[in-house]
Amino acid sequence: xxxxxxxxxxREIRRNVLRSALTTLGIVIGVAAVITMVxxxxxxxxxxxxxxxxxxxxxxxxxxxxxxxxxxxxRSSAPPFEVKDADAIADLSGVAAAAPTASQSVQAIYGNxxxxxxxxxxxxxxxxTRNWRLEAGRSFGEGxxxxxxxxxxxxxTVRKELFGxxxxxxxxxxxxxxxxxxxxxxxPKGQSGFGTDQDDFVLVPLRAFQRxxxxxxxxxxxxxxxxxxxxxxxxxxxxxxxxRERRxxxxxLEDDFNVRDMQEIVGxxxxxxxxxxxxxxxxxxxxxxxxxxxxxxxxxxxxxxxTREIGIRxxxxxxxxxxxxxxxxxxxxxxxxxxxxGIALGLGxxxxxxxxxxxxxxxxxxxxxLAFGFSTAVGLVFGFFPARRAxxxxxxxxxxxx
Amino acid sequence: MTAPGxxxxxxxxxxxxxxxxxxxxxxxxxxxxxxxxxxRGEFIAVMGxxxxxxxxxxxxxxxxxxxxxGTYRFGGADVGALSRDQRARLRRHYLGFVFQGFxxxxxxxxxxxxxxxxxYRGMSANRRHAxxxxxxxxxxxxxxxxxxxxxxxxxxxxxxxxxxxxVTEPAxxxxxxxxxxLDSARGHEIMELLTGFNREQGLTIVMxxxxxxxxxxxxxxxxxxxxxxxxxxxxxGGA
Numbered sequence: 001x002x003x004x005x006x007x008x009x010x011r012e013i014r015r016n017v018l019r020s021a022l023t024t025l026g027i028v029i030g031v032a033a034v035i036t037m038v039x040x041x042x043x044x045x046x047x048x049x050x051x052x053x054x055x056x057x058x059x060x061x062x063x064x065x066x067x068x069x070x071x072x073x074x075r076s077s078a079p080p081f082e083v084k085d086a087d088a089i090a091d092l093s094g095v096a097a098a099a100p101t102a103s104q105s106v107q108a109i110y111g112n113x114x115x116x117x118x119x120x121x122x123x124x125x126x127x128x129t130r131n132w133r134l135e136a137g138r139s140f141g142e143g144x145x146x147x148x149x150x151x152x153x154x155x156x157t158v159r160k161e162l163f164g165x166x167x168x169x170x171x172x173x174x175x176x177x178x179x180x181x182x183x184x185x186x187x188p189k190g191q192s193g194f195g196t197d198q199d200d201f202v203l204v205p206l207r208a209f210q211r212x213x214x215x216x217x218x219x220x221x222x223x224x225x226x227x228x229x230x231x232x233x234x235x236x237x238x239x240x241x242x243x244r245e246r247r248x249x250x251x252x253l254e255d256d257f258n259v260r261d262m263q264e265i266v267g268x269x270x271x272x273x274x275x276x277x278x279x280x281x282x283x284x285x286x287x288x289x290x291x292x293x294x295x296x297x298x299x300x301x302x303x304x305x306x307t308r309e310i311g312i313r314x315x316x317x318x319x320x321x322x323x324x325x326x327x328x329x330x331x332x333x334x335x336x337x338x339x340x341x342g343i344a345l346g347l348g349x350x351x352x353x354x355x356x357x358x359x360x361x362x363x364x365x366x367x368x369x370l371a372f373g374f375s376t377a378v379g380l381v382f383g384f385f386p387a388r389r390a391x392x393x394x395x396x397x398x399x400x401x402x
Numbered sequence: 403m404t405a406p407g408x409x410x411x412x413x414x415x416x417x418x419x420x421x422x423x424x425x426x427x428x429x430x431x432x433x434x435x436x437x438x439x440x441x442r443g444e445f446i447a448v449m450g451x452x453x454x455x456x457x458x459x460x461x462x463x464x465x466x467x468x469x470x471x472g473t474y475r476f477g478g479a480d481v482g483a484l485s486r487d488q489r490a491r492l493r494r495h496y497l498g499f500v501f502q503g504f505x506x507x508x509x510x511x512x513x514x515x516x517x518x519x520x521x522y523r524g525m526s527a528n529r530r531h532a533x534x535x536x537x538x539x540x541x542x543x544x545x546x547x548x549x550x551x552x553x554x555x556x557x558x559x560x561x562x563x564x565x566x567x568x569v570t571e572p573a574x575x576x577x578x579x580x581x582x583x584l585d586s587a588r589g590h591e592i593m594e595l596l597t598g599f600n601r602e603q604g605l606t607i608v609m610x611x612x613x614x615x616x617x618x619x620x621x622x623x624x625x626x627x628x629x630x631x632x633x634x635x636x637x638x639g640g641a
Contacts, residue, residue, distance in 0.1 A: 001524075004521055004522070008521060011510065015508075015509045308505065309507055311505075312505050312506075312507065312518075315466060315493065315499050315505075316494065316499065316518060316519045316522065317491065317492075318490065319487050319490050319522075320486065320487065321487075322522065396461055396466050396467060399505065
């Protein structure tokens, strides 16, 4: 009986190619939308995770004030840190390095070229904690950091913008009031998970930054890297205890600084992209549902349109359940075919979109199976009512129908 | 159910069959007690004005409808006692229909139209094709198997419909004004075809018609008026 129903349903679909194609269109779009959204979302999540991992997973950030770190330093009125705070943190057991840091946006000038970039004042510990590698040149000397010498290390973007193909080592650039000699070039890291260019900065000794650029001794951020095999939770707790002591916070008061490890930041960011992916997926699922309702509508219309045909079938001896089966098979063949077309379209669009957005293309077999199963189920569920209506027609009435 | 091939009961026996639409004051009596016996191999023409009950009677004979009162025995089986599915099976195995408006599936080839009843019988593809082709040959359309109804003339379409009706080798062929939509030359060709099946294969035919020259092909003519049989006699110029 099922083979007969399949044969009859396929003949019916072939007989009405245009109607069948239109019926399927809603499902194709729905499935394609779900797969595209979720695949690109997965790619973006993976991209963010990979970017953050490139910062170093044993990294902690210590900032004055409370709240999630934003760009441009603390937004609260809590007092900034001092260099001595970073030194104290560096002396904790389990801490590999601690880099006191301050940054400001400054115009960098070389010859007749200029670029507004970020100047960061710190020490060699900055390179250690943030996983920076030198492509050429050298890092700061011990004395250069202590004395705040006018030397700098440039990121790949600054190097490209100001020097082009020329070798910048030994050249002098101006950073606002500070003229400094380029002693090192960093290997490029590319875009961060925040969408900013990580290579667009110049590193100078903290003391030089404080004297010539910031005009104060505020340290807005301390990067800390935990030693190999040391739990970041333990280091975090130690830093919190130390800083409460150094900043003389009474036992019943809240911290006026915060310590975050990358695990938290990774979690927060990937959580955000996951929520976005789920949201887009939900929107796409609604379009899949609408596609299903489209199938139901067209099937219902076609029952009316095909009343005579159903009458003929019933007159020549088709059973009620055979007509029901035929219509059900028609609906599910259409929707599963639509599902397959949607998968192809969705994966294609996702591959194109991933390339455009420069995120990895990560098709998820689970979502493909889910979308296909859902589309078939939609066809069965929404195909059922029109099918039942068709099967229950009175053959005499149906034959009389014009 | 006794097979209609059995020897004793007549193929069709209507006994006091009534058909009433609605109930109470608005009741409409379409048939007022019809007694009718049809034997195997008969060719019967049913005549009568519109509303005389002949279509209702055909629907009952075709097991598409059931009597309100009285009994309809088909090959000895009481059709009134059968379920919807059982009546569908009876149509599938023992009845063939030819309609005035042909009622072929559009955009479907002649061969596929003729195959349709065999699909519902669950016949394998090879046997199905062979039988459908033979049926098309029998109606003189061997070269037209892959044409759709839109590509066929009215007379050819009715031949396809007849091929679809006889492909199952039914016990009874019911034809509702089979020549009503055709010009008289085409109509007579169709009648020659039906008469041939009746004479050569002993096919039992009940045919509704308005035209007496078409009715003349039958061996027996039954007249309906106001839900009753008013005349039942051998045809004048018939077989």
